[in-house]
Amino acid sequence: MNTGRVTTARRGRPGYDLESLLAVAVTVFNERGYEATTMEDLSRRLGITKSAIYHHVTGKDELLRLAVDRALDGLFEAADEAAATGGRAIDRLEQLVRRSVHVLVERMPFVTLLLRVRGNTEVERRALAHRRRFDQMVGALVRQAEAEGDVRPDVDPAVAARMLFGLVNSLTEWYRPRGGLDADALADTVCVLAFQGLRRSPPATR
Amino acid sequence: MNTGRVTTARRGRPGYDLESLLAVAVTVFNERGYEATTMEDLSRRLGITKSAIYHHVTGKDELLRLAVDRALDGLFEAADEAAATGGRAIDRLEQLVRRSVHVLVERMPFVTLLLRVRGNTEVERRALAHRRRFDQMVGALVRQAEAEGDVRPDVDPAVAARMLFGLVNSLTEWYRPRGGLDADALADTVCVLAFQGLRRSPPATR
Structure with a gap:
């Protein structure tokens, strides 16, 4: 085999x-x-x-560390890229979501493993600490976007940050790269849904 | 203990x-x-x-069946309620998402277990079949909303249906009922994000 x-x-x-x-x-x-x-x-x-x-x-632990680092490196590179573009926070946030979808598609098994880590060993605790740091960066971007007046006022930034990456991470549950939908189309749909919403007309003009 | x-x-x-x-x-x-x-x-x-x-x-199997049925019954009741309200499909879809968030909050451990079922026993396969049926109902609602002209044209209905419930299901990863955010506020935020989007102004008017 x-x-x-x-x-x-x-x-x-x-x-x-x-x-x-x-x-x-x-x-x-x-x-x-x-x-x-x-x-x-x-x-x-x-x-x-x-x-x-x-x-x-050296053992199972090192395999886990190599695997979750593959996922984490991709996500942190995405965050660095988004930070480097400058411009409005809401646009950097959207770029981060888009790049994260690509990381997830390209490194799906590694990201899937990272998302299941529960923190029982040193390697797992370290991975969880990195995930928290990433989530904090996302949270800070949403807050900045809110301060710049680009986020709907009825949305709590911390909750929105959790939901954005809950949506991105949930792709590991069903998306399969060979399914006919490529990473670009997937990232576009995530961004349309999360930033513009599924409804055609905004409620204010209905 | x-x-x-x-x-x-x-x-x-x-x-x-x-x-x-x-x-x-x-x-x-x-x-x-x-x-x-x-x-x-x-x-x-x-x-x-x-x-x-x-x-x-009778055994572990029956405990699993009772548990996943608790989750599935809630979700199917939510679907029945949404279907019974009539009106536009996009509004029924939003109601279904809202009610599903409530089911998830009220029956969190049962829904969490349901989402982890992988299909190795008869009870698990039956639960997966029910989940698929629920997903198909959601998919049908999104398609109907699209046919009624209420869904953004750049979104594939099948993908949108997956993402909507990917977002809802991902709440089990981080939401804890005692966290200060109640089920109503949580459901509101999910619906704002998914149906209206995080951005304050729709891009067309920017």
Whole structure:
């Protein structure tokens, strides 16, 4: 099983490189849950011995750290890009949402794993702390957009920030990249829904 | 542990009634995962023997069925209410979203469990089938609203339906009823965000 992967990852000797090993590990973590997965499970699924896994990583913990960093790096790069564009906060916020949808599509298994982290180990607590820092940045952007008069007055900025990324994160539950809807179209729809709303006419003019 | 619960549920003899037993079981399922939870785990957490649990239910499966039905019944009642009001589809859709937020707040642990069901047993497959039926009703409402000219033309109805309930379901990730934001305010914010959008002015008039 997974022999196709082994072949493409081969570097002169049978086995996995770190990248393909990580991809399989993340799939297993997402299927069974990180906590419930043992090195034995990984070894079986990869078709290699545990010591062959330890050739690449120090253990399950390091695989998790590499995986959630893949997701977090993408999200923080998106935030840096949005911050660098300047302009009104509401536009930077919309750009951040749009870029985050792309990160989610491109790194779906890593983001899915990140969203399931619950904080039982040092690596998990660190990931949760990074997620909180990201959420705080989003919250600050919404507050700034509100201060600039660009957010509906009947919306609490903290709640709106939670909901925006609740919407983005919920894409991991149903979106599959091969479904005919590409990342651009998906990001457009998220932004239309969240920033302009589903209704054609704003209620004030109805 | 959980002795407060035991006391309030007491009906002349020490122990749980079905309702309080179900509440504890759902908490454990949500903490550990349904599959990973054994009757032994439930017995330990409840502080009663397994045979005392079997006095109320035939097994883990029946606890799951009772729990997800609690969530599904609420959602289908919300759908029936929305259908009964008549009027434009976009307004019925908004009412359905609003009522669903209330169901989610009132039955949070049950809805959380429902959303995690993966389909490995008959009870789970049945729950997933019901969820699909609910999603199809939402999809049909969005399509009807689009046919009535009330949905932005740049939004795909099927994708919008997924996103609307992705947003609603994501509330289980962060909303806690004691947080100062009541169910009405939460439902209002979801509806403003999803139907009118976060931006104060529609882009056409900017």
